[in-house]
Amino acid sequence: MIDQRSARSTISRIVIPRSAAMIFAFRQRASSTSNVVFIVWPYYHILRCRPGFGLIRAMLRLFSLILLSAGLALAQTPKFTNCVTNAQMRDYGTVSNPQLSPNGHEVVWVQHESTADGAASHLWIAPSDGSAPARQITFSPASDKFGESSPEWLPDGSAILFTAKRGAAHQIFRLPIGGGEAAPITLETGKLALSPGRFEVSPNGKWIVFSARQPQTEQEKKDKKDKKDAVIVGQNTNPTRIWLYSLTGKTITAVTPMSEEAEGFAWSPNSNQLAISVGPAENHAELPPSSKLEIVSVTNLSNVRTVAGIPPTIQTFAFSPNGQRIAYLAQSEHDTPPGVSDLYVTATDGSDAPHDLSGSSSFAISGYGGGLVWNHDGNGIYVEAQHGTSRALLAFGLSGDTPQWQAAATAIASGYSTNHAQTGWAFIAQSTDRMPQVVYASSPDTPGKVLSNNNPDWPQTGWRGATPVSWQGPDNLTIHGLYYQPASCPGGSPASDGKTPMILRAHGGPTGAFTETFDPFMQWLTSQGWAVLEINPRGSTGYGWQFTAADRNDLGGKDFLDEMAGLDWALAHKPVDAKRLGMFGYSYGGEMAGFIEGKTDRFAAIVSGAPVIDQYSEYGTERGPNYDEWFFGRPWQRPADAWRQSGLSYAKNAKTPLLLLQGQADTTDPLGQSEEEYRALFEDGVPVRLVTFPGDDHGPLAEAIFGAPSHDPWHGYEGRSQILDWYTQWFKKAESSER
Numbered sequence: 224m225i226d227q228r229s230a231r232s233t234i235s236r237i238v239i240p241r242s243a244a245m246i247f248a249f250r251q252r253a254s255s256t257s258n259v260v261f262i263v264w265p266y267y268h269i270l271r272c273r274p275g276f277g278l279i280r281a282m283l284r285l286f287s288l289i290l291l292s293a294g295l296a297l298a299q300t301p302k303f304t305n306c307v308t309n310a311q312m313r314d315y316g317t318v319s320n321p322q323l324s325p326n327g328h329e330v331v332w333v334q335h336e337s338t339a340d341g342a343a344s345h346l347w348i349a350p351s352d353g354s355a356p357a358r359q360i361t362f363s364p365a366s367d368k369f370g371e372s373s374p375e376w377l378p379d380g381s382a383i384l385f386t387a388k389r390g391a392a393h394q395i396f397r398l399p400i401g402g403g404e405a406a407p408i409t410l411e412t413g414k415l416a417l418s419p420g421r422f423e424v425s426p427n428g429k430w431i432v433f434s435a436r437q438p439q440t441e442q443e444k445k446d447k448k449d450k451k452d453a454v455i456v457g458q459n460t461n462p463t464r465i466w467l468y469s470l471t472g473k474t475i476t477a478v479t480p481m482s483e484e485a486e487g488f489a490w491s492p493n494s495n496q497l498a499i500s501v502g503p504a505e506n507h508a509e510l511p512p513s514s515k516l517e518i519v520s521v522t523n524l525s526n527v528r529t530v531a532g533i534p535p536t537i538q539t540f541a542f543s544p545n546g547q548r549i550a551y552l553a554q555s556e557h558d559t560p561p562g563v564s565d566l567y568v569t570a571t572d573g574s575d576a577p578h579d580l581s582g583s584s585s586f587a588i589s590g591y592g593g594g595l596v597w598n599h600d601g602n603g604i605y606v607e608a609q610h611g612t613s614r615a616l617l618a619f620g621l622s623g624d625t626p627q628w629q630a631a632a633t634a635i636a637s638g639y640s641t642n643h644a645q646t647g648w649a650f651i652a653q654s655t656d657r658m659p660q661v662v663y664a665s666s667p668d669t670p671g672k673v674l675s676n677n678n679p680d681w682p683q684t685g686w687r688g689a690t691p692v693s694w695q696g697p698d699n700l701t702i703h704g705l706y707y708q709p710a711s712c713p714g715g716s717p718a719s720d721g722k723t724p725m726i727l728r729a730h731g732g733p734t735g736a737f738t739e740t741f742d743p744f745m746q747w748l749t750s751q752g753w754a755v756l757e758i759n760p761r762g763s764t765g766y767g768w769q770f771t772a773a774d775r776n777d778l779g780g781k782d783f784l785d786e787m788a789g790l791d792w793a794l795a796h797k798p799v800d801a802k803r804l805g806m807f808g809y810s811y812g813g814e815m816a817g818f819i820e821g822k823t824d825r826f827a828a829i830v831s832g833a834p835v836i837d838q839y840s841e842y843g844t845e846r847g848p849n850y851d852e853w854f855f856g857r858p859w860q861r862p863a864d865a866w867r868q869s870g871l872s873y874a875k876n877a878k879t880p881l882l883l884l885q886g887q888a889d890t891t892d893p894l895g896q897s898e899e900e901y902r903a904l905f906e907d908g909v910p911v912r913l914v915t916f917p918g919d920d921h922g923p924l925a926e927a928i929f930g931a932p933s934h935d936p937w938h939g940y941e942g943r944s945q946i947l948d949w950y951t952q953w954f955k956k957a958e959s960s961e962r
Contacts, residue, residue, distance in 0.1 A: 302680035305687075306712035307747040309943050312930045313339040315743045318677045320373065321649035321661045323640045325380040327351060330640075330649040330674055331360070332661045333372050335932045337678075338939060342932035343370030346385055346398075349674040351647060351663040357675055360398065361385065361405065368934060371396075373421070378428040384408075392416040395431065410468060410475060412438065417466065417475075425494040426643075430521065431468040432478070432497060434485050437461045459484065462504035467497075467521065478524055486514055487539065491546045495521055498530075498549060500537050508847045512536040512561070516551070518571065531573040538564065544601040547571055552588060552595060552606070555581070557768045560734040560775075561850045564588045566595075566606055566619055580619045584626055586610050587736070587764035587771070588617070594638070599645040605629070605667070607637060609765040612691060612705060612738045616667040629667040633657060634739035639667065649674075653741045655705070656688030687749050689739060689757070694792040696785040700761060700773075704789055705737055706797065707745055707755040715752030716803070716954060724803035724954050725754040727790055727826075731810030731925075733762040733774055733782065733854075743930035751947065753805070756793050760785035776855050778868040779818035786815065790825065803827055803954040807946070809884075809925050810892060811835070816881070817870020817900060824878045828953035830946050832884040832928065833892045833921055836874075836900045838865040846890040874903040880910035882949040884928070884942055886919030910953075914945050 303311050314337045321332040331348045349357035360383075361371040371387040383398045389407065398405040408431070410417040415438040422433035439447070439461060446452065465478040465485040479485050483501040490497060497519045503510070516533040520526035536554035543550070549571055552564040556579055565581035566588060581588065587609040594607040594616070608617040615636045616629040633652040640649045648667050653659035658678055664671030689705035696702040709715070709723045716724050726748055730737050737757040748755050759765070760782040762774030774782045793799050806829045808816040813834030820829055835841045839858045842848050842865070858865035866872050881904055885897040897913055904911040916924055916938045927939030928946075 301682045303682065305682050305685045305746070305750075306710060306715075307743065307750045309747070309940055309947065311681075312743055312747055312943060313337060313936075313940055314678075314680060315930045316340075316678055316932060318651060318659055318661050318675050319638060321638060321640050321651065322374050322376060322383075323351065323642050323647060323649045323663070324376050325378055325642050327642050327644070327646040330661060330663055331374045331376070331383055332649075332675065333374065334359070334675065334677065336370075338927070338933045338936060341368060342934045343368060344372050344932075345370050346374050346383070347675065349661075351649070351672075351674070353663070353672040353674060357661075361387075363387070364389070375422070375424055377424060378426055384422070384424065384431070386419060386422070388418075393418040393420075395419055395422060395433070408468070409473075410435070410466070412466075412475060412477065415440070419466075420463070423488065423490060425490050425521075426492055427494040429470055430494065431470060432488050432490070433466055433468065434463050434488070435466055436463050437481060457506040457509060459504040459507060462507075465497075465499055465501075467524070476524060478519060487537075489541050489549075491542045492544055493546060496546070497521060498540055498542065500540070502535075511849050511852075512554070516540065516549070530569065530571070532569060532577050534577075536561070536564075539595045541595050541597060542571070543597050544599060548601075550595060550597065550604050555768055557772070558775075559768050559772045560853050562734060563764065563768065563771055566604065568604070568621065578623075580604070580621070580623060580626075582623065582625075585765075585767040586617055586626065586628070587766075594640075596639070596641060599643065605639070607639060609736065609738060611703065611765050612736070612759070614738055618667075631664075631668065632670045635659075635741075636662075636667070654688065655707075655739045655741060655745070656684075656686040658683060658686075658741050686741070686746060689745075691739075692756075692792065692796075694788055696761065696788045697781045700770075700785075702761070702785045702789060703759050703766070705739065705757040706793070707749050707757075709752050709754045710749045712750045712752065715750060716951070717752065718798070719800055719803075719958060722798045722800035723752060723754055724805065724950070725756060725793060725797070725799040726805040726807050726950070727786065727793075728755055728757045729786060729806070729808035729812035729815040730757070730759070730763070731808075731812050732764075733760075733778065733811045734764060734771060735811070736763040736765050738765075744928070747930070747943065751950075753950070754793075754797065754799060756789055758786050758789045760789075775853070776864055776868070778854060779815070779822075779870065780868075783815065783818050783822060786819070787823065787825075800958075801825075802957045802960070805829070805950045805954070807832075809833055809928075810921065813883075813892070814870060818873065820879055820881055820900075820904075821870060821873020821876045826879050827957035828880050828882070828950050830882045830884065830949060831897075831900070832925065832942075833886060833889055834870065834883070834896055834900065835892050836869065836896045837871045838869045840895055840899065841892065844893050844895060871899055871903060874900065875907070877904050877907065877909045880949070880953050881912075882945060883911070883913040884924070884945065885913065885915050886921060886924040887915050887917050888919055889921045889924070891921035912945070912949070914942070916942070 316337045317335045319333045330351050333344050334347045335344045346361040347357050348360050363370045371385045373386045375384045394407045396405040417435040419433040419435045463485045468475045484504045484507040486500040488499045499517050500514045502514045512535045514535050514537050516530040518528045534553045538552045540551035550568050555563050555565045565579050567577045569577040596605045604619045605616045613634045615631050618627040634654040636650050636652050638651045649663050651659050652662040660673045661675035662671035689707050692706050693703045736759045762782050804826045806826045809832035813831040816829050816831035817834050817836050842858050855864045883897045901913040927933035928942040
């Protein structure tokens with residue numbers, strides 16, 4: 224294996240005759256534009272004392288100019304090509320969380336270094352008009368592997384707050400915009416350090432509200448060290464609480480009691496009140512949603528009032544500009560899976576019942592995050608939403624009219640931020656053939672100016688974009704997907720009789736969807752000479768609530784047939800080799816792989832990541848079974864339904880070679896799921912390989928394999944190596960067979 228852990232700077236060395244001086248040119252990858260820095264080493268101090276140094280100095284200047292020209296030319300040429308290698312995937316970075324300054328003149332965001340560079344995140348800033356290049360404004364000490372995140376402007380624009388870990392606990396830091404070092408804000412309770420998660424500054428700039436777990440006492444730490452560490456399942460002795468810090472008085476106070484688990488908060492416009500959502504601390508992850516929304520007086524924290532009529536599924540919420548109403552996202556009134564949300568508005572004082580503004584629109588709103596912003600005059604609300612394979616802001620009026628889609632210049636626009644006057648908007652823009660970058664625009668639906676220079680070593684153009692396609696599934700239901708053409712890259716699978724291999728890719732969820740994001744994993748797959756078809760079967764989001772709810776009590780049923788209809792479409796309309804078909808899925812996509820394994824032999828090879836194979840054992844061992852319960856109930860109460868929707872029930876029919884990729888620390892779809900499938904196929908003589916990754920949970924392993932920056936330097940690389948090896952060997956065998 225080639226060692227990719229070499230230094231990240233490109234170093235050129237030139238030896239100047241008769242001077243013994245060496246000039247090093249470093250192309251610094253941390254900069255928004257590649258800079259060339261020249262260091263004459265080690266004899267410059269000797270040379271300048273010798274006769275004739277003027278000539279030598281002129282020579283040095285000449286060589287510097289030559290190197291500068293070469294360096295600038297190099298800086299304009301990407302290090303990589305559009306033929307993505309496995310090693311190149313480790314050099315992919317991302318951007319997130321743009322924040323527009325109060326005066327609208329600057330945007331700060333988080334830039335995540337690539338896996339090869341350690342995956343730390345740092346803050347970058349640029350003028351919103353693009354008049355100057357972006358520059359990095361935070362830097363981590365060697366002891367900090369994670370970097371800085373969660374930027375937020377002070378309301379007067381004088382400083383940026385952010386979180387970072389310098390020592391044992393995370394801290395909030397204050398970075399002056401006018402110059403100076405970032406200083407930590409001490410957050411302690413009873414001399415115990417608090418590690419803040421999310422935080423928000425009050426509109427008047429006097430308070431910070433934040434969430435943090437109740438820290439362990441010294442006695443609890445001692446007991447753990449002494450191995451007195453038995454755990455009572457469901458007991459929560461260190462719940463996440465909401466805390467209030469005074470920037471003027473330097474005091475800190477707990478807002479929520481130990482008996483409650485904090486979930487969210489929002490400031491009132493006058494900074495006098497907080498809206499908070501909380502649930503019971505005991506068995507918090509195991510119980511169905513049981514949240515309540517409360518209004519708390521900042522000057523008298525014991526003055527707490529519960530807002531009437533709020534559903535227990537409330538997630539994101541925000542005060543109206545006049546403070547008289549609250550908009551919030553909560554579970555849809557329709558019978559849909561958990562997390563499919565509607566937008567509601569209610570009076571802060573509870574004087575009217577909540578009003579659902581979503582109606583029966585075909586847009587998908589997720590309550591688990593996403594932007595929710597009132598129009599600055601209070602007559603409407605912006606919410607991030609999905610429509611088909613696109614994502615942008617959705618503008619709601621308060622009268623129940625049809626919401627207006629604020630289409631951006633790219634298929635995907637997300638992570639919106641604006642200022643109080645809404646003079647402009649910052650967001651992340653991308654599409655299947657355009658890398659994600661931070662963009663500033665005067666309004667959500669107007670073309671913007673790119674501010675970031677994410678991944679300067681990668682080509683910014685020439686990527687393989689997806690073609691939106693559709694076909695008819697069972698019940699004459701229209702099914703949508705994205706088709707990627709294969710690339711012609713060195714070492715890729717060659718065409719056979721003009722036809723190429725194809726990977727059918729199933730998404731997670733099942734309440735999810737493929738959208739037109741830039742996906743380095745897709746660019747890597749197509750670089751192998753493989754076409755890819757991504758499918759949004761029934762159960763996917765973005766096509767209306769009825770479509771999303773259509774797979775209830777039918778997992779692996781008609782959604783499986785939707786996938787097979789997509790395969791039929793590709794074979795009929797694209798130059799796809801029927802012998803060299805692969806299938807890939809992660810999470811519910813891995814679960815779909817289990818259904819495909821036992822229900823058809825049309826594929827030459829299947830790769831399944833973190834699947835659910837047995838609904839009985841999954842329900843009993845996963846963290847938070849409420850989501851699965853919506854689909855088929857509790858397995859011991861409805862055993863036939865649970866077994867019918869378990870891939871393991873079809874394993875006796877398995878024939879296709881199967882690769883399983885599984886994080887050992889997965890609490891969403893635990894390791895035992897993959898082990899059950901492995902044992903069934905292994906004992907029945909079906910080619911199967913199980914690869915496990917120590918320490919990886921569900922999301923981190925997926926992100927690493929798909930190319931997102933990962934703090935584990937090699938798990939993503941190894942996962943992709945396994946995928947490439949599996950498909951390659953079985954495609955070759957299938958091509959040479961008579962099948």
